[in-house]
């Protein structure tokens with residue numbers, strides 16, 4: 069059974085392209101600089117089939133081909149563990165793998181880009197269009213909420229007898245939740261991937277609002293999502309935020325020309 073791409077990515081990434089036993093650097097394919105690096109081999113801990121080394125196990129075919137059952141090795145050590153399976157039982161190989169991954173993590177600790185949280189792996193293996201569509205879908209949901217939310221805060225601010233108890237509390241919690249999700253999606257998608265052309269309305273809004281021009285936000289998305297306190301946002305930058313939310317729809321229209329998945333979503337609004 070073929071090993072899924074995502075499992076290969078995780079295995080090679082966590083082992084940092086090195087043999088888990090001798091830590092020699094490995095190359096992933098035969099075309100690449102094989103003079104200096106041996107080819108890496110993703111060895112099965114429990115063999116692919118019952119008859120292979122350490123093959124007697126209740127693991128299913130699919131589990132045998134997954135990251136958890138694989139260990140990255142150089143050709144020499146791959147041969148060694150399969151020729152002498154009794155010297156390299158399942159538990160020992162899991163231990164070697166774990167120690168190697170711990171060593172990688174400690175050696176690389178503090179390097180930017182390394183500490184990718186596990187839950188992001190799901191997003192990272194999706195392709196660009198899927199990430200864009202996910203962001204747009206979440207954003208359109210957010211806009212439907214945002215229109216009413218904005219109006220509620222605005223009418224609260226207009227009241228002469230403002231009491232803290234009158235604040236739309238559940239809406240504010242909702243705002244924080246949605247903002248958190250969208251910020252994460254925006255980061256994963258890459259803001260520049262949401263820009264298909266220059267939008268004059270955005271350039272103009274930026275030139276009219278001193279806060280906006282000072283911070284030079286790339287899109288209305290990052291501008292709106294930057295506000296931690298929605299009351300202050302509406303109070304101090306209300307008009308700019310309101311206009312930005314409208315302009316964000318132009319960005320989505322732009323994306324709909326390029327991505328059929330976005331077009332389907334755009335046609336519904």
Ligand SMILES: [Zn+2]
Pocket residue numbers: 087088089090091092141142143144145
């Ligand atoms: Zn080795």
